[in-house]
Amino acid sequence: MTTNIPYILGVDIGTGSAKAVAVHPNGQISAAHRQAYPTMLPQPGFSEQDPQAVLAAIISTIQHTVAQMGSSPAAISLSCAMHSFMAVDENGQPLTPLMTWADNRSEKYAAALKNTEAGKRIYAATGTPIHPMSPLCKIQWIRENLPEVFQKAACFMGIKELFLHRCFHEFITDYSIASATGLFDIRTLDWHPEALQVAGITDERLPIPVETTRLLIGMDQAMAGALGVSPDTLIMAGSSDGCLAQLGSGAVQPGHAALTIGTSSAIRMMTAKPAADEKGRLFSYVLTPDHYVCGGATNNGGGALQWFSKTFLPWSDYNDFLKVAFTAPPGSDGLLCLPYLLGERAPVWDSRARGAFVGIQQQHGSAHFQRALIEGICFGLYSVGEALESVVSPIREITVSGGFTASPLWIQLLADIFQKPMILHQDEDASALGAALLGWHALEKIDAWQFDPAAAARVFEPGAEHQAVYQRNYKAYSLLYQQLKEAMEILGTPVKHPL
Numbered sequence: 225m226t227t228n229i230p231y232i233l234g235v236d237i238g239t240g241s242a243k244a245v246a247v248h249p250n251g252q253i254s255a256a257h258r259q260a261y262p263t264m265l266p267q268p269g270f271s272e273q274d275p276q277a278v279l280a281a282i283i284s285t286i287q288h289t290v291a292q293m294g295s296s297p298a299a300i301s302l303s304c305a306m307h308s309f310m311a312v313d314e315n316g317q318p319l320t321p322l323m324t325w326a327d328n329r330s331e332k333y334a335a336a337l338k339n340t341e342a343g344k345r346i347y348a349a350t351g352t353p354i355h356p357m358s359p360l361c362k363i364q365w366i367r368e369n370l371p372e373v374f375q376k377a378a379c380f381m382g383i384k385e386l387f388l389h390r391c392f393h394e395f396i397t398d399y400s401i402a403s404a405t406g407l408f409d410i411r412t413l414d415w416h417p418e419a420l421q422v423a424g425i426t427d428e429r430l431p432i433p434v435e436t437t438r439l440l441i442g443m444d445q446a447m448a449g450a451l452g453v454s455p456d457t458l459i460m461a462g463s464s465d466g467c468l469a470q471l472g473s474g475a476v477q478p479g480h481a482a483l484t485i486g487t488s489s490a491i492r493m494m495t496a497k498p499a500a501d502e503k504g505r506l507f508s509y510v511l512t513p514d515h516y517v518c519g520g521a522t523n524n525g526g527g528a529l530q531w532f533s534k535t536f537l538p539w540s541d542y543n544d545f546l547k548v549a550f551t552a553p554p555g556s557d558g559l560l561c562l563p564y565l566l567g568e569r570a571p572v573w574d575s576r577a578r579g580a581f582v583g584i585q586q587q588h589g590s591a592h593f594q595r596a597l598i599e600g601i602c603f604g605l606y607s608v609g610e611a612l613e614s615v616v617s618p619i620r621e622i623t624v625s626g627g628f629t630a631s632p633l634w635i636q637l638l639a640d641i642f643q644k645p646m647i648l649h650q651d652e653d654a655s656a657l658g659a660a661l662l663g664w665h666a667l668e669k670i671d672a673w674q675f676d677p678a679a680a681a682r683v684f685e686p687g688a689e690h691q692a693v694y695q696r697n698y699k700a701y702s703l704l705y706q707q708l709k710e711a712m713e714i715l716g717t718p719v720k721h722p723l
Contacts, residue, residue: 229254232667233289234660235282236303236465236653237383239263239324239487242281243653244289246297247660249669251677255292256653259285264321269328271566272321275310278383279390287452296453299439301663302462303655304384306404306509309359311366311377316389319373322382323362325488326523326566328575330361337361337422338573344504346419351498351508351516352406353573360406363423377429384462385431391443391459397431398438400463403510408433410498410510436463436512437666460663465655466521467511469625470494472658473649474677476515479620481612483605483638483646484654485628487527490570491608492519493616505571505611515673518616520570520608524563524579525601526627531565532597537590543630549594550633554640555693556592558583561600562704570608572705576716582704598634599694602641603701609642623647625654632684639686641694646684649677 231246231254241260245253259281264272290296307325310318323329337343338354352358359380367374379385379395388396402408402415407423407430409416415427438461448455462468466484469492475482476494483491498508499518508518526542533545540548560582567575581593613619624646628634639646665672 228295230298231293232660232663233286233297233300234303234656234658234663235286235300236468236656236659237278237282237305237387238465238655239305239326242278242285243656244285245653245656245660246289246293247657247664249664251657251661251675253657255289257285257288257292259288263324263326269331271324271326271328273324275318275322275383275386278322279386282387283450287450290452296457299458299460299663299667300453301460301659302384302387303465303468303659304382304401304462306401306464306466307357307359308382309362309380310382310386311373312379312381312386312389313376314378316379316386316393316395318386319377320366320370325357327362328356328567330356330365331575333364334358334361334575342418342422346406346416346422347504348500349409349411349416350403350406350419351410352404353504353507353569354406355569355573356575357569358404358406360419360423363425367424379429379431380425381431388440388459388461391447392440393444395431396440396461397433398436398461398463399433399510399513400436400467402431402433404464404507410508410516413510413513434461436461436510437662439666460659460666462659463511463662464509466490466492466519467509467517468658468662469654470517470658471511471661471672471675472654472656473623473625474675475623476673478617481609481619481622482654483622483624484626485525485601485605486626487525488521488523489525489601489605489626490519490521491605491612491622492517493612493619495616499615501611501615503611504573505608506615507570519612522601522604522608523566523569524604528563528565528597528601532594545594546631546634548591549598552591552595554690555697556596556599557588558585558697559588559592559596560697560701560704561593561596562701562708563597563600563604568604571611574709576713577705577709578712578715580704580708598637599641599697600701602638603698605638606641606698607702619644621645621647623649625649635684636687639684640690641698643686643691645686648682648684
């Protein structure tokens with residue numbers, strides 16, 4: 225395909241794949257490409273990726289999409305999963321694997337800091353809950369466990385920053401990704417001194433933070449050739465995937481939430497200023513100095529279904545799993561699931577949380593367990609939604625995105641649990657689309673905050689038929705974590721074996 229119609233390439237660097245979409249100023253998508261990469265789990269608590277493999281996937285994804293379009297884009301705008309982290313030397317060469325958001329190796333540092341006065345001050349300033357996901361805690365782990373790497377590291381950063389370094393030979397990050405590190409003050413828009421002190425570094429060992437709409441020019445010639453674009457192609461610093469999914473979903477007005485279920489899951493709302501949660505359940509991240517995104521992410525979304533299917537139903541694929549799960553009755557005949565396979569983020573922020581099925585009886589079959597797992601994921605999101613409503617505003621409607629939207633039954637389940645309309649837009653990826661829209665906004669071609677994809681929407685209205693059983697099950701679900709927490713902590717304590 226060759227086109228003279230200008231487009232921006234929105235690129236989302238996700239946990240499992242890199243995705244690119246070619247977007248015109250009206251929001252229309254003309255081409256898309258996706259390339260996956262693996263995650264390694266070398267030992268319990270570790271979740272790593274090869275940064276060079278991820279970088280190669282980003283380059284390939286851009287090159288393929290540009291080739292489909294037959295011309296260079298007006299700009300490339302970047303979205304990225306939050307909390308990815310590595311150490312690099314002065315030349316930008318990785319000294320460690322890329323630690324993903326699911327990496328829990330810094331658990332003891334998070335636990336030691338979380339409930340201290342310093343921890344509370346850092347959360348209030350940065351908007352990032354104290355948790356092993358955050359680079360703040362990961363730096364502490366490297367400092368103690370890899371002292372030679374810690375001393376050699378010129379910069380601590382994520383995968384998007386590595387891509388930008390390859391393009392411009394500078395260490396740059398955007399306000400949004402920075403605000404998810406636990407090291408960045410979301411009000412002063414600069415690195416936070418107390419968090420830096422806890423990490424044991426100075427701001428000289430972190431990338432320079434810039435606005436998400438910052439347009440960069442002067443790309444490395446070899447890199448431009450690899451991407452298949454002109455060297456004078458603009459690259460916009462971009463933002464985090466959650467913030468851009470909010471924009472790409474058109475969920476920017478009060479009362480309009482966005483919900484995403486991919487490998488993990490999240491529900492968010494946009495605010496004009498940082499939202500303070502005295503209970504520490506929610507994050508508050510920067511999109512622009514006038515737009516913040518408040519919400520909570522859970523560790524266990526579609527990844528939990530993949531685990532169950534691989535472990536217990538190796539002959540089944542994703543579609544078969546969903547088909548069988550929804551043959552079980554709403555409420556799974558009283559079977560409940562805490563889907564905490566990777567610990568949990570919002571609203572409990574406990575890396576030692578463990579999964580559980582509760583209420584098992586003889587009449588429960590495989591379909592009950594499968595549906596209970598899906599309902600548990602939905603209940604987890606509902607608990608975050610409750611926190612959002614108490615801190616930000618009542619939720620009027622919810623736009624949904626992510627791989628789970630291929631299942632209308634799952635979307636309807638969410639509508640019935642939340643008792644809110646669920647809005648589905650048929651776009652390739654809300655985060656990549658949001659990146660492109662923010663890029664057009666930076667070029668002053670559109671007002672991204674007025675983007676309305678409603679014309680292409682399908683609305684799932686809540687039904688009342690199963691409301692009572694979901695309310696009953698959620699009441700029990702909301703009690704389970706606190707009642708099982710002590711047992712989870714015991715089971716998470718290593719046992720010392722005699723020599």
